[in-house]
Amino acid sequence: MAGEPKARTPNRWGEGGKLREEILLAAERLLGEAGREDALSLRAVAREVGIAPPSIYLHFKDRAELVATLMEKAYGEFTAELRAVGERHPADDPEGALRAMVLWYGRFALENPARYRLMFGVEQSALPLEQFAGHPVMKLINVWARAFAACGFELEPDPFGDVRASRARSAGSADGTGSADGTDGTGSAGGTGGTASAGSTGGTGSAGSTGSAGSAGSTGSAGSAGSAGSAGSAGSAGSTPTRMSADRRGALLWTTLHGITTLRVALPVHQTADAMPALADDLVTALLAG
Known part of the structure; x- marks a missing residue:
């Protein structure tokens, strides 16, 4: 009948590792069918193996640990x-x-x-x-x-470094504190946000000079100001492209x-x-x- 565990020959003493492998194989089959971790039921795994659900907890503390393993x-x-x-x-x-x-x-x-x-x-x-x-x-x-x-x-050295930095900048912009690289529009050390802000408000101010240092220097003094000046700044920083x-x-x-x-x-x-x-x-x- 549906819902009843499969008939299973109990493992002999000292064969707990064998049961653990059976649980993993059953979870693999069911997880592949369900396609989602949250659709996997430990009760269904136990039924697939032919054991009582509490027996799973002797090997895995919960579903998350079973899936992670x-x-x-x-x-x-x-x-x-x-x-x-x-x-x-x-x-x-x-x-x-x-x-x-x-x-x-x-x-x-x-x-x-x-x-x-x-x-x-x-x-x-x-x-x-x-x-x-x-x-x-x-x-x-x-x-x-x-x-x-x-x-x-x-x-x-840190493949996730740029992601962490980006999140930190986003958090700084959200609470108004900004960051050292000027991405909040107040600083000029990083150049990106700072020059864009200066370009849009000051015409050919510091953003213009920053933009003129790049390959698109004339765009730094153009009427489109900030964004073009920012592009010039990027050119200045990367005149020699960074190797991936x-x-x-x-x-x-x-x-x-x-x-x-x-x-x-x-x-x-x-x-x-x-x-x-x-x-x-x-x-x-x-x-x-x-």
């Missing part, structure tokens, strides 16, 4: 295989290793759609930035970043590759690995440039 396991196995693909390539050919990793990733998604959807298609509970840094997906992003680092690109870090290249590669493979997994008519070699070459070539 499941994701950690799935990402850990996936990233270990991805890293191994790169390590099997000659050490003096990091670009070739990167291409091989991209090719393997795409083929894995097409050949293992259920596992791929589990990691990237399940709607999970939102996490604050501070906790997201510990999410298992960061293991995957780190593998890509180190693959680009092997190709000669620098790793960032290994972390950003890795994140950009993954998001692009994920979008393409997700589309192919979602549309069965496109489930073919024939185009993956060319795709791998195109993506890596584009992201190694510059």
Whole structure:
């Protein structure tokens, strides 16, 4: 009957680890079917395994811990295989290793759609930035970043630094306190907001001089004032373009590759690995440039 647990042979003494694995496998199946973390029921997991619901709490304190453990396991196995693909390539050919990793990733998604959807298609509970840094997906992003680092690109000491700075500036603007870089329109150290404000109110004042230092100097004194002057300031600060870090290249590669493979997994008519070699070459070539 529906709602009754499956018949199950009890584990022998000392086989608690086996039951834990059975719980994880059942949760993986049900989570893949539900597509959302909040739709997963511990009672349903217990029924799938063939145990009483309280038995789950001997291994996982709640649903969140069960899902976190499941994701950690799935990402850990996936990233270990991805890293191994790169390590099997000659050490003096990091670009070739990167291409091989991209090719393997795409083929894995097409050949293992259920596992791929589990990691990237399940709607999970939102996490604050501070906790997201510990999410298992960061293991995957780190593998890509180190693959680009092997190709000669620098790793960032704090990949989330710009996000934290942006949030701090937004908070400063919201409460009227502003920040040291002048984004509240009162300062001039950062130049961005300060020169825009000065340009719009003072015509060719300090914003004009800042803008004239950039490649679009004449725009600093133009009637469109602030915004044009701000653009000039940006030109001054970046006359030599900053080279994109290994972390950003890795994140950009993954998001692009994920979008393409997700589309192919979602549309069965496109489930073919024939185009993956060319795709791998195109993506890596584009992201190694510059």
